[in-house]
Amino acid sequence: MRLAGARGRAFFDQSPLSILVFGADGYAIDANPAAERLWKSSRDKLREYNILRDARLESKGVLTHIRRAFEGEHTAAPPALLDRPDAGSEARPGWYEIQAYPVRDSRGTVCEVVVTFQDVSDRRQSEQERAGLLERAEQARDNAEDAGSRQAFLAEAGAVLVSSLDYQTTLASVARLAVPRIADWCAVDLLEEDGSLRRLAVAHADQAKSDVAWELSHRYPPGPDDVIPRVLRTGRPETAADISEDMLRRSARDPEHFRMIQDLGLCSYMVLPLVARGRILGAITFATAESGRRFGPIDLSVATDLAHRAAMAVDNARLYGNVMRERAAAQAALQALAESEERFRSLSTCSPVGKLMADVEGRCTYTNPRCQSICGFGEQEALGDGWTCFIHPADREAVVESWRQLVRTGGEFSRQFRFQRPDGSVRWVHMRSAPMLSSRGEPMGHAATFEDITESRLAEEELRRYNEDLQRFAYVASHDLKEPLRMVSTYTQMLAKRYSGRLDADADEFIGFVVDGVKRMRALIDDLLAYSRLINQRGETAGPADCEAVLDWVLLNLQVAIGESGAEIEREPLPVVPVDRVQIGQLLQNLIGNAIKYRGKEPPRIRIGARRNGAEWVFSVADNGIGIDPAYWERIFGVFKRLHGKEYPGTGIGLAICKKIVESHGGRIWVESQPGRGATFRFTLPALRETVADTAAKP
Numbered sequence: 001m002r003l004a005g006a007r008g009r010a011f012f013d014q015s016p017l018s019i020l021v022f023g024a025d026g027y028a029i030d031a032n033p034a035a036e037r038l039w040k041s042s043r044d045k046l047r048e049y050n051i052l053r054d055a056r057l058e059s060k061g062v063l064t065h066i067r068r069a070f071e072g073e074h075t076a077a078p079p080a081l082l083d084r085p086d087a088g089s090e091a092r093p094g095w096y097e098i099q100a101y102p103v104r105d106s107r108g109t110v111c112e113v114v115v116t117f118q119d120v121s122d123r124r125q126s127e128q129e130r131a132g133l134l135e136r137a138e139q140a141r142d143n144a145e146d147a148g149s150r151q152a153f154l155a156e157a158g159a160v161l162v163s164s165l166d167y168q169t170t171l172a173s174v175a176r177l178a179v180p181r182i183a184d185w186c187a188v189d190l191l192e193e194d195g196s197l198r199r200l201a202v203a204h205a206d207q208a209k210s211d212v213a214w215e216l217s218h219r220y221p222p223g224p225d226d227v228i229p230r231v232l233r234t235g236r237p238e239t240a241a242d243i244s245e246d247m248l249r250r251s252a253r254d255p256e257h258f259r260m261i262q263d264l265g266l267c268s269y270m271v272l273p274l275v276a277r278g279r280i281l282g283a284i285t286f287a288t289a290e291s292g293r294r295f296g297p298i299d300l301s302v303a304t305d306l307a308h309r310a311a312m313a314v315d316n317a318r319l320y321g322n323v324m325r326e327r328a329a330a331q332a333a334l335q336a337l338a339e340s341e342e343r344f345r346s347l348s349t350c351s352p353v354g355k356l357m358a359d360v361e362g363r364c365t366y367t368n369p370r371c372q373s374i375c376g377f378g379e380q381e382a383l384g385d386g387w388t389c390f391i392h393p394a395d396r397e398a399v400v401e402s403w404r405q406l407v408r409t410g411g412e413f414s415r416q417f418r419f420q421r422p423d424g425s426v427r428w429v430h431m432r433s434a435p436m437l438s439s440r441g442e443p444m445g446h447a448a449t450f451e452d453i454t455e456s457r458l459a460e461e462e463l464r465r466y467n468e469d470l471q472r473f474a475y476v477a478s479h480d481l482k483e484p485l486r487m488v489s490t491y492t493q494m495l496a497k498r499y500s501g502r503l504d505a506d507a508d509e510f511i512g513f514v515v516d517g518v519k520r521m522r523a524l525i526d527d528l529l530a531y532s533r534l535i536n537q538r539g540e541t542a543g544p545a546d547c548e549a550v551l552d553w554v555l556l557n558l559q560v561a562i563g564e565s566g567a568e569i570e571r572e573p574l575p576v577v578p579v580d581r582v583q584i585g586q587l588l589q590n591l592i593g594n595a596i597k598y599r600g601k602e603p604p605r606i607r608i609g610a611r612r613n614g615a616e617w618v619f620s621v622a623d624n625g626i627g628i629d630p631a632y633w634e635r636i637f638g639v640f641k642r643l644h645g646k647e648y649p650g651t652g653i654g655l656a657i658c659k660k661i662v663e664s665h666g667g668r669i670w671v672e673s674q675p676g677r678g679a680t681f682r683f684t685l686p687a688l689r690e691t692v693a694d695t696a697a698k699p
């Protein structure tokens with residue numbers, strides 16, 4: 001190259017550009033010092049270098065440009081990364097901008113080509129840095145936009161989630177909202193109380209696809225090792241950025257299942273637990289398919305946020321539901337209570353029985369109208385202790401005292417007493433009270449009923465007086481009748497003695513009748529007298545009597561009858577009882593006497609015994625006589641009640657006397673018998689107190 005004079009040479013030598021000059025054959029013919037530095041080679045050495053055969057430049061696509069310069073074109077190759085041409089140990093690749101200028105001779109033929117290498121590595125680096133910054137800025141902008149839309153999505157989802165307490169519908173709308181902004185698919189599954197899994201929602205932009213998903217979840221409910229049950233167990237989210245065919249194959253139950261899930265074309269999934277207050281409520285699943293997106297950390301964080309909000313919504317809705325249910329139950333209970341109170345009041349208002357309610361301290365809180373009308377107080381007057389002021393002064397102290405005692409001890413109360421009403425009239429009441437307990441057994445107060453027994457009390461009183469008069473009359477009559485009867489008897493006996501056989505046969509017979517009648521009348525009067533004596537001694541008990549000794553005495557009295565009838569007497573040991581010995585004697589004598597009297601064809605066999613039964617003795621007198629039809633077992637104990645005529649003499653008072661004696665000591669008397677098969681009379685009498693204690697002490 002012929003450079004234009006010394007200035008040209010100086011410019012060539014001092015140029016910071018590496019300049020190489022090539023001959024038309026491609027061999028270097030000149031190189032400036034920058035090129036020598038670049039090549040770490042001398043100008044002479046460089047003459048062996050042929051640029052048109054440089055494989056490196058060829059491979060970087062630079063040589064095409066240079067060739068074009070050899071053909072007469074000024075070319076500039078785009079910056080290329082080249083090893084430094086010297087390729088020495090310090091060689092490092094650098095970015096070079098290469099330009100090639102053809103130099104023509106006077107005929108216009110390209111005779112030389114000047115190639116400049118400009119090291120643009122630094123510029124290139126700063127350009128790359130700028131590009132990187134730009135990219136990051138763009139990414140940042142995209143991210144900001146994404147974050148903004150994520151925030152907007154979460155805000156929207158959050159608003160939907162708190163908008164209603166119907167969490168099932170709400171979760172379905174949130175799943176729809178997530179598609180396609182977060183995922184192509186979204187499904188929500190909730191854990192039921194029995195631990196089973198219920199698919200609540202499946203959303204996909206294409207309804208036909210969500211139908212397939214529903215069908216899938218029905219046909220192939222998840223097994224324990226599937227992702228969702230696993231997430232529910234561990235409470236940890238599970239994600240797969242890339243769903244491989246192998247994964248699908250492993251999770252498919254059968255070829256049909258595999259085909260169905262493969263058709264969904266899933267790429268990536270995330271399954272997150274729905275956790276609220278430490279409890280796993282269900283799971284939310286996101287998946288991508290046709291969008292081809294792969295889930296990354298940012299998606300997971302959005303999904304986590306959404307899952308958290310959804311879980312809170314479900315939890316809140318359930319809590320609210322529980323509170324509402326409890327409130328409804330409480331309201332129903334209150335309503336029922338109000339109705340029952342109303343029923344109680346209306347029943348109580350028209351009740352024919354007086355009612356009084358008192359609190360736990362015995363203070364009256366309520367009386368019904370009937371109670372007020374019986375006792376003579378007004379509703380207000382009765383409250384507190386007011387009702388006690390209306391009790392008859394003669395009864396008040398005792399009633400109030402026993403009412404207080406009842407309140408202290410919590411027992412039951414049953415008492416008859418009088419109320420004196422403000423108009424001066426007196427009413428007898430039977431007051432009964434029992435403590436009221438709540439369903440938990442706690443005392444709530446006392447409920448009392450008042451029965452107006454004035455009429456029956458008066459009737460009883462009258463009857464008692466009437467009975468007393470009758471008894472007195474019976475006694476006086478029988479007592480006073482004895483005297484004239486004795487006279488009739490004496491004179492009839494004299495008549496019989498003196499005139500028997502001296503008058504005609506009729507007269508003898510008549511005299512016989514009179515004597516007999518007088519005898520029977522005496523027996524009757526004696527029995528009547530004994531009976532009315534008994535009545536007048538009611539409630540008095542004397543004794544104790546040793547029944548062994550009493551029986552000895554009775555058998556002595558009955559000696560003649562026993563002898564005549566040939567009766568056999570069998571006796572068991574008898575106790576000592578707190579009963580007057582005359583009365584127990586009368587009792588035994590009547591029963592044994594009857595056993596002899598009402599004998600059958602056989603001579604009488606009579607067994608007398610007693611056995612202990614708790615606090616009483618059960619005596620028995622058994623015979624082998626004619627017996628009694630069960631129809632008469634009760635009746636024979638009434639006064640003058642007889643089953644026979646003259647063939648068995650008697651007054652019909654004996655058993656009535658027995659009953660009176662037994663009952664006046666709190667006992668019972670009864671008979672067990674069949675006609676022709678004998679009779680067993682049993683009666684009870686109290687045991688001696690000491691004996692009761694002794695017996696009770698025995699194991």
Ligand code: ADP
Nearest residue numbers: 594595598627636642643650651652653654655
């Ligand atoms: P009575 O003076 O007639 O014997 P009781 O009052 O002693 O009066 O007896 C009432 C009736 O009970 C008797 O008339 C008799 O018919 C029946 N009776 C009493 N004891 C016996 C007995 N041991 N066997 C069969 N009948 C009896």
